[in-house]
Amino acid sequence: MQDFDAVIIGAGPAGCQCARTLAKSNHKVLLVEQHENFEQNNFSSAATPLKTLEQFNLPETIVGTFWQKITIVTNNISRDWDSPERLGAVLNFAKLRGFLAQKVQAYGGEVWLGYRYVKYDRKNDRTRVFLQRKGGDLILVTTKVLVDATGFTRAVIYPSKRDKPSFLKGTGIEYLIEVEEQNYTKVSNCLTFFLGSKWMPKGYSWLFPMEHKLLKVGAARIHGEHLKIKQNEPLKKYIQLLITDYLKTSNYKIIDVHGSILEYSPGLNDIYYQDNIIAIGDAVSTVNFLGGEGIRHGMYGAEIAAKYIQKYLCNQLSSFKPYQKEMKRYFSFKWNLSEQISRKVYLGYDDSSFEQKVSTLTALKTEDLIDILFFYKFEKAYKLFGGYLKKKILFLLQNLFR
Numbered sequence: 190m191q192d193f194d195a196v197i198i199g200a201g202p203a204g205c206q207c208a209r210t211l212a213k214s215n216h217k218v219l220l221v222e223q224h225e226n227f228e229q230n231n232f233s234s235a236a237t238p239l240k241t242l243e244q245f246n247l248p249e250t251i252v253g254t255f256w257q258k259i260t261i262v263t264n265n266i267s268r269d270w271d272s273p274e275r276l277g278a279v280l281n282f283a284k285l286r287g288f289l290a291q292k293v294q295a296y297g298g299e300v301w302l303g304y305r306y307v308k309y310d311r312k313n314d315r316t317r318v319f320l321q322r323k324g325g326d327l328i329l330v331t332t333k334v335l336v337d338a339t340g341f342t343r344a345v346i347y348p349s350k351r352d353k354p355s356f357l358k359g360t361g362i363e364y365l366i367e368v369e370e371q372n373y374t375k376v377s378n379c380l381t382f383f384l385g386s387k388w389m390p391k392g393y394s395w396l397f398p399m400e401h402k403l404l405k406v407g408a409a410r411i412h413g414e415h416l417k418i419k420q421n422e423p424l425k426k427y428i429q430l431l432i433t434d435y436l437k438t439s440n441y442k443i444i445d446v447h448g449s450i451l452e453y454s455p456g457l458n459d460i461y462y463q464d465n466i467i468a469i470g471d472a473v474s475t476v477n478f479l480g481g482e483g484i485r486h487g488m489y490g491a492e493i494a495a496k497y498i499q500k501y502l503c504n505q506l507s508s509f510k511p512y513q514k515e516m517k518r519y520f521s522f523k524w525n526l527s528e529q530i531s532r533k534v535y536l537g538y539d540d541s542s543f544e545q546k547v548s549t550l551t552a553l554k555t556e557d558l559i560d561i562l563f564f565y566k567f568e569k570a571y572k573l574f575g576g577y578l579k580k581k582i583l584f585l586l587q588n589l590f591r
């Protein structure tokens with residue numbers, strides 16, 4: 190039976206980055222993923238600001254394309270914010286995880302693809318982890334630290350689905366389509382977001398450029414009742430609408446259809462650790478619910494976790510409580526505010542609210558819009574949300590320091 194310092198379940202961005210960091214520090218690491226390869230669950234649109242590449246030392250080979258413009262479209266208006274410089278990238282999600290997993294191996298770690306985590310138990314002071322290949326026998330490994338990086342399923346930290354508390358849920362579906370040159374050029378350097386009842390009630394839809402002539406067309410909504418809008422068509426209907434009504438083409442080929450669920454713990458009340466088990470990434474709600482962006486946040490949280498795992502392995506730490514504390518310090522304020530704004534916007538706004546808010550945004554400089562959308566600097570949006578935002582910020586600050 191093989192023994193490891195850390196077994197990390199789930200080779201998403203968070204699990205991969207945690208394994209990469211630990212393996213680089215010479216710890217004996219096993220990264221486990223249920224899918225046979227990274228193309229199989231290539232679900233994320235993977236848009237990110239430019240800073241992500243430098244922050245996590247990622248090469249340009251994992252970039253689908255760069256973007257330097259944002260467009261927001263409502264039922265009746267469309268507004269652009271652009272820059273002469275690159276503002277961000279749309280990553281190739283499969284290549285991102287493939288690159289990180291290769292790094293784990295290059296630093297001496299093991300990566301087992303096609304192995305599903307089944308359960309763990311404790312015997313003679315060791316944590317035994319039970320893994321299984323499709324249709325195969327159970328395989329046992331032992332570890333000092335077990336990491337839950339299974340995303341929204343939280344498969345390790347909640348052994349039974351019945352134990353899970355209620356989450357704020359969202360569902361997203363995306364088509365990867367191949368289009369003609371002129372259609373690709375129209376949107377090739379731009380992230381386009383669509384808001385309002387026509388495009389995507391209770392959420393938003395999007396059109397992102399990928400590699401040459403490939404576009405990501407997606408739609409996502411949060412689960413819950415909208416105050417005013419009742420219609421609820423399947424997500425695919427809204428994706429088709431973007432292709433026919435916005436791209437205005439019938440000449441396209443669907444290359445892939447993928448999607449996933451997000452489950453976010455309101456108030457960040459996830460379980461962060463239990464004895465020698467530690468949860469990271471979407472398993473502790475690092476995805477920001479306002480824009481559904483979670484790759485770099487999951488990777489950053491994974492680096493925080495890796496720091497404490499190393500201390501634990503070197504007997505400098507006996508509990509992961511300081512990990513939870515640092516995560517809460519970093520995420521709580523902005524994430525709680527984002528969650529509340531997303532409920533207000535996606536489950537409260539009608540079409541005229543969207544038109545009015547997007548018109549107000551027009552006055553913002555591109556860098557300010559990026560600060561709001563990607564760095565959650567909501568103070569730059571006071572004009573947009575006025576008294577509501579001030580009240581919320583005050584309320585959250587009072588609770589944070591109580």
Ligand SMILES: Cc1cc2nc3c(=O)[nH]c(=O)nc-3n(C[C@H](O)[C@H](O)[C@H](O)COP(=O)(O)OP(=O)(O)OC[C@H]3O[C@@H](n4cnc5c(N)ncnc54)[C@H](O)[C@@H]3O)c2cc1C
Nearest residue numbers: 199201202203223233234235236306340361470471483484
């Ligand atoms: C449609 C959609 C679009 C998105 N677009 C963006 C975007 O543009 N930009 C952005 O930054 N974020 C985006 N996100 C969010 C982002 O993809 C996630 O926040 C991020 O992937 C979370 O990383 P993670 O490693 O925590 O979890 P995940 O990426 O979910 O990885 C978890 C891994 O664990 C594996 N796993 C689960 N259970 C087991 C098991 N029992 N055994 C073995 N393996 C298991 C899964 O197969 C998976 O590979 C999007 C999400 C969705 C759904």
